[in-house]
Amino acid sequence: MLATTAQPSVVKPPEDPPAPKRRRKRLIALAIALVILAVAAVALRNTPVGQRIAGHGYDTNPLPVHAFALPAFAGAQYTLTYQDVAIDNGLATNFWFTEHDEIDFATETAKATLDFAKAPIIGGTISTPRSTSPSQQQLIDERSMYEPGATATDAWIRTPHPSGVWSAVLNKSEIYMYQDVFDPALREQHPSKVVHEVRHGTALTTYTYTFAYGDFYESAPHLFNLARAVDGNAADDAKVTATVSVDDHWVVRYLDVDVDHASVLEHRAKVDVGTKYPYRITLDLISITDQPAAITIPINVVDQQVDDSSTTVAP
Amino acid sequence: MAHKKKRKHSKLKLVTAVFVIGAGILVVSLTQHSEFVQRLTGNREDRRVERTAVTPRYEFASATLQISVGEIYNISGEAVDLTTSRDVSIDRESNMAKSEVKIERTSTEIVPGVNAVPFDALNTSFTEIMTKTSRYESPFKPGEPWMKHTVQPHYYGTPIDAHYIPMVDDIMGYQLRDLQSKPMVAPRASGFKSTLLPDTRPAVVGPTPPSAVTSSFTYQIDLATFRRAVPILATRIGMYGPPLTPVTLTLGFDDVGLLRYADVGMTSSVASTLAQQLGSKHSAIYHYTMSVTVISGEPIPIDVPTDVVDDPAADSADLP
Numbered sequence: 001m002l003a004t005t006a007q008p009s010v011v012k013p014p015e016d017p018p019a020p021k022r023r024r025k026r027l028i029a030l031a032i033a034l035v036i037l038a039v040a041a042v043a044l045r046n047t048p049v050g051q052r053i054a055g056h057g058y059d060t061n062p063l064p065v066h067a068f069a070l071p072a073f074a075g076a077q078y079t080l081t082y083q084d085v086a087i088d089n090g091l092a093t094n095f096w097f098t099e100h101d102e103i104d105f106a107t108e109t110a111k112a113t114l115d116f117a118k119a120p121i122i123g124g125t126i127s128t129p130r131s132t133s134p135s136q137q138q139l140i141d142e143r144s145m146y147e148p149g150a151t152a153t154d155a156w157i158r159t160p161h162p163s164g165v166w167s168a169v170l171n172k173s174e175i176y177m178y179q180d181v182f183d184p185a186l187r188e189q190h191p192s193k194v195v196h197e198v199r200h201g202t203a204l205t206t207y208t209y210t211f212a213y214g215d216f217y218e219s220a221p222h223l224f225n226l227a228r229a230v231d232g233n234a235a236d237d238a239k240v241t242a243t244v245s246v247d248d249h250w251v252v253r254y255l256d257v258d259v260d261h262a263s264v265l266e267h268r269a270k271v272d273v274g275t276k277y278p279y280r281i282t283l284d285l286i287s288i289t290d291q292p293a294a295i296t297i298p299i300n301v302v303d304q305q306v307d308d309s310s311t312t313v314a315p
Numbered sequence: 316m317a318h319k320k321k322r323k324h325s326k327l328k329l330v331t332a333v334f335v336i337g338a339g340i341l342v343v344s345l346t347q348h349s350e351f352v353q354r355l356t357g358n359r360e361d362r363r364v365e366r367t368a369v370t371p372r373y374e375f376a377s378a379t380l381q382i383s384v385g386e387i388y389n390i391s392g393e394a395v396d397l398t399t400s401r402d403v404s405i406d407r408e409s410n411m412a413k414s415e416v417k418i419e420r421t422s423t424e425i426v427p428g429v430n431a432v433p434f435d436a437l438n439t440s441f442t443e444i445m446t447k448t449s450r451y452e453s454p455f456k457p458g459e460p461w462m463k464h465t466v467q468p469h470y471y472g473t474p475i476d477a478h479y480i481p482m483v484d485d486i487m488g489y490q491l492r493d494l495q496s497k498p499m500v501a502p503r504a505s506g507f508k509s510t511l512l513p514d515t516r517p518a519v520v521g522p523t524p525p526s527a528v529t530s531s532f533t534y535q536i537d538l539a540t541f542r543r544a545v546p547i548l549a550t551r552i553g554m555y556g557p558p559l560t561p562v563t564l565t566l567g568f569d570d571v572g573l574l575r576y577a578d579v580g581m582t583s584s585v586a587s588t589l590a591q592q593l594g595s596k597h598s599a600i601y602h603y604t605m606s607v608t609v610i611s612g613e614p615i616p617i618d619v620p621t622d623v624v625d626d627p628a629a630d631s632a633d634l635p
Contacts, residue, residue, distance in 0.1 A: 052354045059367040066361065067490040171539060171558050179489035180543060184369045217471075217478055218372065221485040224471075225546050232468035 063187045067179040068250040074106045075292020076175055078285045082229070084276035085121065085261050085269045092121040092265055095276055096129050101169055102293065108170045109295040110140040124262055140169060141297050149302075156298040175285065178250035186220040197245075200286050204245040204253050213238040213259060227257040229278040230264075238263030255283040369484050370572035377615040378405045378480055378607055381522035385602030387583060389590040396420065396583065404615045405474050411617045412474035414443045444619060445475055451620050463623040472551045480607055481547055483572040490544040491534075499524060499531030499565050499576075522606035524576040528567035531576070538562050538581065548577060552603045556585040575607045 044050040051057045059065070077100075084095045096117040103110040114136040117129035139146040139156075146156045168174060186209070193208040211219040214236030223242055224231075234240075238260040245254035257280065264279040346352050353359050361367075382401040387394050402415040417440045442453035450464045470476040478485065524531070539558035542549040554562075560581050567576030579602070586601035593599065 048360075052357070052359075055351065055354060057364050058354065058359055059362045059364050061367070065367055065489065067488075067493045173539065173542065173558075180546075183488045184367070184484040187367075188369050221478070221481070222488055222546055225550055228471050228550065231471040 061187060063182060064178065064250070065184075065187070068177050070172060070175065070177055071249050071251065071288070073288040073290060075102070075104050075289045076172075076285065077102045077287045077289075078174065078283060080174070081280075081282040081284075082278060083261075083280035083282075084278050085265045086276040087269050087273040088118070092269070094119050094121055094126045094129070094261065101174075102295065103169060104292040104295050105170065105172060106292070107295070108142045109297060110169050111295050112138040112140065112169070114138065121261070121265070126261070139295065139297055142170065146298055146301060155300045155302045157304050158301040159304040174283070175288065176252035176255065176283070178246055178252065181220075181223055181226070181244050181252055181255060183220065183222040185218065186223060189219055199245060199253060200284075202247050202253060204247055206243060206245040206254070209242045209244075211240050211242075212236060213240050213263070216240050223257065226255075227281050229281065230257065230259050233268050233277045233279060234259045234263040235267045238267070251285070251288065252283070253285045255281075257281050370482055372482055373571040373573055373610075375610045376407055376613055377609075377611045378407075379403065379609040379615070380405070380474075380480075381604075381606045381608060383521050383602070383604045384600055385580075385583065386598045386600045387586040387590045388598040389593060389595050391595050392591075394587045394590060396587075403474050404617060405479065406615045406617050407477070408614045409617065410447050410475050411619075412445045413617045414445075414474070416441050416443055444617060445473065446619065447475065449619075451623060453620075461620040461623045462626050464626045480610075481574045483568045483574065485547055486545060486566060486574055488544065488546075490540075494534055494536065494540075494544060496532035496534050499528070499533055499567055521578075522576075522604050522608075524567050525569075525606055525608050527569040527607075527610070528575050529570045531565065531567040533566075534564045536562055536564060541579070548579065552579055552600060554579060554581065554600045554603065556581060556589055556599070560585050569610075573607065573610060574605075575610075577603070577605045579603045 041050070045054065080099045080101070082097045084097075086093055086095065088095075096115070098115040098117075100113040100115075101110055102112075116132045118132050119127040119129045121127070137148060144158045144160045146158050149155050149157060189209050189211070191207040192210050193206075195206045195208075197204055197206055209220070213234045217224040220242060240260070241256075241258045243254065243256040243258075244252060247253050259279040261279045264277050268277040269275070350359070380401075380403040382403060384399045384401075385396070386399065387396055389395075398419050400417045400419070404413045406412070419439065441455065444451040445466070447468065447470070448466065450466050452462045452464070454461060471478075473479065536544070537558060538554065538556050538560040541554075541562045541564060545564065562579060562581045565576070565578040566574065569575045581601050583601040586599035589599040590597055
């Protein structure tokens with residue numbers, strides 16, 4: 001009898017599938033993942049998340065859709081210019097009223113210099129302006145307005161003003177931010193020109209818009225409200241040019257609303273001879289500063305009596 | 316040998332992980348302000364087209380409104396609190412408006428120093444019709460003719476202005492949109508609950524918000540903010556006072572975007588002080604309410620009176 005030797009049983013480790021088979025499995029898994037991804041993309045394409053990823057449904061207008069806070073500053077210097085047309089002594093004439101304001105908001109004092117000028121309009125062109133009177137100076141504080149006396153040695157004349165009515169110059173309300181000029185309607189307009197420029201040493205972006213006078217309100221309601229002095233003064237097809245310059249902090253550094261003066265002349269001034277009709281308003285913010293020049297309110301003053309005999313009921 | 320290989324392998328893994336994390340940080344820092352990432356993180360939701368699109372202007376043929384203005388008058392040094400109520404009909408086809416005006420003493424007197432003085436000399440009610448060229452005022456005594464005043468063509472802010480009832484985008488500028496608001500207080504059975512400050516009295520018969528209002532916003536702001544954030548309404552109302560005076564503003568819009576309700580109020584003591592400062596025959600407004608009760612596609616016939624007397628002095632058509 002032959003002795004038999006028991007062979008130990010060998011347990012083979014499971015073999016990896018051959019390389020091509022494994023690759024095929026991976027490809028199938030990848031294909032399934034891609035299909036799931038594609039189905040998910042199609043299913044979610046109109047959801048907010050899908051639109052966020054795809055970038056659909058977003059406004060591409062570069063102008064902001066929110067307000068900006070007025071930056072901190074203690075003083076400002078700006079010029080406000082109003083232009084009117086009228087038939088003056090039989091001649092079509094352009095009138096300028098310029099107010100140059102220097103304000104110290106910390107001490108609530110301001111110095112205003114007022115200039116008046118006029119020039120004939122010849123062949124539709126406005127001639128060079130000439131002053132119609134010497135510059136007038138006014139000093140303003142929270143309670144009163146002061147004007148120089150007749151001569152340099154005379155006392156200043158002090159006129160009290162009601163609080164909250166005449167203090168616009170002292171409370172930064174004439175320093176405009178982006179949202180004071182740009183409303184949703186103006187933002188939607190296409191500017192005729194966008195220019196990057198430097199004005200009074202500050203880098204600005206200037207937007208120029210043109211619209212027909214009849215469309216002015218609907219194109220820019222807030223701007224129309226600011227320039228409402230031109231309401232009713234031109235024909236509906238007259239051209240309006242609005243220019244707005246903003247700095248990096250969205251402070252409005254320059255604002256100009258210019259209605260075609262020829263239309264105002266024909267539409268209103270020639271019909272109502274002698275009356276001035278506004279057609280252009282310009283705000284030029286020269287500087288805002290943390291260290292304004294000191295404004296000294298005179299001590300040698302006499303009080304002007306306020307005329308309260310007016311029958312006007314609104315302030 | 317195997318141990319050494321394993322250590323080398325984990326070291327490689329660590330370096331790879333550090334590299335991947337570093338690359339991730341770099342990519343995030345480089346792209347965090349990109350438009351794609353800003354959209355993905357939800358920082359561009361205010362740029363959604365449906366939120367930035369301007370609501371189309373709604374055309375209508377006629378409208379009726381109720382306007383109430385609370386105002387302190389300085390009559391020869393005495394502060395008198397009067398409420399002017401106007402029932403206004405606007406016909407856009409003929410460019411005419413008719414106002415039934417009533418002036419009444421404000422019912423409650425809560426401000427010290429505002430005395431009850433008779434105002435018999437004041438006309439307590441009259442009718443006003445405005446066209447593009449003339450303003451007609453009904454006679455104050457029976458049997459007398461109407462007065463006809465010539466108006467200058469500055470219609471902005473008057474009922475014959477095409478935009479007298481503003482659209483939502485005219486009123487809701489970017490500053491107002493950014494301000495915190497809450498929905499209007501719902502009308503109660505006993506009448507509309509005033510949104511005014513506690514020490515501000517309601518108008519005599521204040522107009523209530525029409526049922527057409529579908530969205531409303533109430534703001535507690537100061538007067539300077541009101542003038543800046545809602546310039547069109549502020550210009551029309553002409554409410555003055557120190558810049559920090561608290562103001563309550565309620566706005567209601569209908570489903571086509573028309574302003575159907577506006578209520579603006581500040582404490583009447585500010586108006587009383589201002590009226591005193593301005594002098595006799597001046598006044599100061601402390602409360603304004605406008606409720607557009609009907610918007611219609613049908614015109615409203617407004618008849619121009621024929622029995623009229625011309626007033627030689629033209630007026631500026633600045634109606635409240």
